[in-house]
Amino acid sequence: MGISLRKARTIIRKSLEKGREMELKPLSVVVLDAGGHVQAFEREDGAAPGRFSIAHGKAYGAVMLGMAGTAQMKRAEDQAYFMAAVNGVYGGQVIPVPGGVLLRDKKGAVIGAVGVTGDTSDNDAAAALAGIEAAGLTGEI
Amino acid sequence: MGISLRKARTIIRKSLEKGREMELKPLSVVVLDAGGHVQAFEREDGAAPGRFSIAHGKAYGAVMLGMAGTAQMKRAEDQAYFMAAVNGVYGGQVIPVPGGVLLRDKKGAVIGAVGVTGDTSDNDAAAALAGIEAAGLTGEI
Amino acid sequence: MGISLRKARTIIRKSLEKGREMELKPLSVVVLDAGGHVQAFEREDGAAPGRFSIAHGKAYGAVMLGMAGTAQMKRAEDQAYFMAAVNGVYGGQVIPVPGGVLLRDKKGAVIGAVGVTGDTSDNDAAAALAGIEAAGLTGEI
Amino acid sequence: MGISLRKARTIIRKSLEKGREMELKPLSVVVLDAGGHVQAFEREDGAAPGRFSIAHGKAYGAVMLGMAGTAQMKRAEDQAYFMAAVNGVYGGQVIPVPGGVLLRDKKGAVIGAVGVTGDTSDNDAAAALAGIEAAGLTGEI
Numbered sequence: 001m002g003i004s005l006r007k008a009r010t011i012i013r014k015s016l017e018k019g020r021e022m023e024l025k026p027l028s029v030v031v032l033d034a035g036g037h038v039q040a041f042e043r044e045d046g047a048a049p050g051r052f053s054i055a056h057g058k059a060y061g062a063v064m065l066g067m068a069g070t071a072q073m074k075r076a077e078d079q080a081y082f083m084a085a086v087n088g089v090y091g092g093q094v095i096p097v098p099g100g101v102l103l104r105d106k107k108g109a110v111i112g113a114v115g116v117t118g119d120t121s122d123n124d125a126a127a128a129l130a131g132i133e134a135a136g137l138t139g140e141i
Numbered sequence: 142m143g144i145s146l147r148k149a150r151t152i153i154r155k156s157l158e159k160g161r162e163m164e165l166k167p168l169s170v171v172v173l174d175a176g177g178h179v180q181a182f183e184r185e186d187g188a189a190p191g192r193f194s195i196a197h198g199k200a201y202g203a204v205m206l207g208m209a210g211t212a213q214m215k216r217a218e219d220q221a222y223f224m225a226a227v228n229g230v231y232g233g234q235v236i237p238v239p240g241g242v243l244l245r246d247k248k249g250a251v252i253g254a255v256g257v258t259g260d261t262s263d264n265d266a267a268a269a270l271a272g273i274e275a276a277g278l279t280g281e282i
Numbered sequence: 283m284g285i286s287l288r289k290a291r292t293i294i295r296k297s298l299e300k301g302r303e304m305e306l307k308p309l310s311v312v313v314l315d316a317g318g319h320v321q322a323f324e325r326e327d328g329a330a331p332g333r334f335s336i337a338h339g340k341a342y343g344a345v346m347l348g349m350a351g352t353a354q355m356k357r358a359e360d361q362a363y364f365m366a367a368v369n370g371v372y373g374g375q376v377i378p379v380p381g382g383v384l385l386r387d388k389k390g391a392v393i394g395a396v397g398v399t400g401d402t403s404d405n406d407a408a409a410a411l412a413g414i415e416a417a418g419l420t421g422e423i
Numbered sequence: 424m425g426i427s428l429r430k431a432r433t434i435i436r437k438s439l440e441k442g443r444e445m446e447l448k449p450l451s452v453v454v455l456d457a458g459g460h461v462q463a464f465e466r467e468d469g470a471a472p473g474r475f476s477i478a479h480g481k482a483y484g485a486v487m488l489g490m491a492g493t494a495q496m497k498r499a500e501d502q503a504y505f506m507a508a509v510n511g512v513y514g515g516q517v518i519p520v521p522g523g524v525l526l527r528d529k530k531g532a533v534i535g536a537v538g539v540t541g542d543t544s545d546n547d548a549a550a551a552l553a554g555i556e557a558a559g560l561t562g563e564i
Binding site for chain 4 (some may be wrong): 037043049052
């Protein structure tokens with residue numbers, strides 16, 4: 001269930017490197033396992049103190065719903081009360097925007113999620129994807 | 142971390158003085174440190190009893206997100222469900238309107254925030270700025 | 283209802299001065315009104331970031347129950363499940379130890395409470411009393 | 424405010440290495456900044472899914488109260504209702520046992536905390552100390 005700490009570290013390091021390469025604002029990156037539990041997290045110097053909760057919320061919703069950030073955002077825009085209700089059952093822990101990226105294994109099974117926050121939602125997602133690909137995994141943004 | 146109690150007192154007193162000079166309604170002013178924790182607070186006589194939570198919510202969101210009240214309000218207007226979700230992960234403690242003012246040091250690092258409430262959001266922000274400037278600091282409204 | 287901001291300031295300043303005179307650890311002092319709402323608060327430099335919540339919890343229980351910290355502590359020691367249940371109905375906001383001091387007017391009516399934290403509970407209460415007396419009020423520890 | 428991500432990484436890696444050297448069960452290590460906010464976290468393969476919350480709870484109480492795990496445990500043993508009440512005001516986020524280690528700078532100011540969980544509380548604390556010392560910092564267990 002989930003990914004190894006070794007892979008999680010690679011995802012985080014390479015996501016942060018991508019952020020530096022793209023000259024993004026300081027990023028925070030979390031990796032959750034297939035049960036939605038925290039495997040690893042890093043917050044770059046200069047990032048706001050509350051960024052763990054935002055990164056976590058992006059990834060947590062992805063795992064719990066089996067739906068990546070872009071699809072969650074579309075649902076929130078189409079049917080705001082649904083995502084509000086989802087947040088009710090998940091204790092307010094879901095941030096339904098891009099930057100929450102689902103991790104799948106080669107058979108397509110969800111093995112976890114990555115949450116990135118700090119810049120625009122689209123840039124956050126791009127940094128996450130770079131990290132995921134560097135770890136030899138497939139991400140769904 | 143954050144600002145000294147001496148500076149916090151100056152910010153509060155001068156914000157309240159500005160409120161009297163502008164003939165605003167009774168104000169309440171909180172100063173939070175760089176971790177979003179309360180350093181000092183005062184509520185003027187005649188202010189409603191619940192004003193601590195409003196002042197705190199304006200400043201707390203600013204620190205936790207690294208985003209001042211005006212930018213939070215814009216985000217709430219553009220993408221209401223996002224700010225609702227943010228409030229979920231922060232325990233409902235964020236009031237995303239002007240009057241939550243970020244404090245930065247000379248290098249631009251966030252060292253805390255001021256939250257003012259009692260009059261219109263714009264007047265609240267003006268009073269906060271007056272207090273912040275009197276303390277020799279820079280505020281981002 | 284409650285005390286004036288002027289009196290609250292005096293209580294806080296004189297409590298902190300007493301703490302310096304007694305060479306206590308850095309103190310945090312809150313003044314609540316007769317409804318249990320925050321009137322004013324200050325945290326000395328060097329105090330731990332979470333001290334607002336402790337000071338508040340001492341004073342909040344005193345106002346809500348009409349029972350000062352020493353009496354609350356005795357009740358907690360005699361009947362721990364009762365104070366646990368009290369915390370249930372008050373949202374976990376009560377810290378039942380000395381340092382939560384009830385404020386009464388000349389007729390004995392409760393007009394608020396002071397909460398002090400940072401040193402031993404007894405020293406916290408002594409600092410609170412010094413501030414309360416300096417403001418011409420009567421405290422019940 | 425707090426420590427750099429570079430130092431946090433060193434603390435985590437060296438704590439985990441110490442755990443392998445001592446042949447402890449899989450460990451989880453969190454580093455919090457001076458405001459109690461997550462800087463970095465890693466959970467070893469084989470650790471239970473809920474270990475983030477335990478590591479966090481050990482470190483969070485240390486920062487918020489300015490009191491390391493050993494002192495918190497003593498207080499919980501002497502005055503159980505007090506630590507229960509403390510958990511009320513901090514939202515149930517405090518785990519008052521060894522393994523929550525305060526980080527201080529050279530002047531003694533708290534700059535964060537490390538939380539380690541997975542083996543016995545004493546072994547957790549030993550692993551944390553090894554990591555902290557490897558980063559050139561001083562820990563208070």
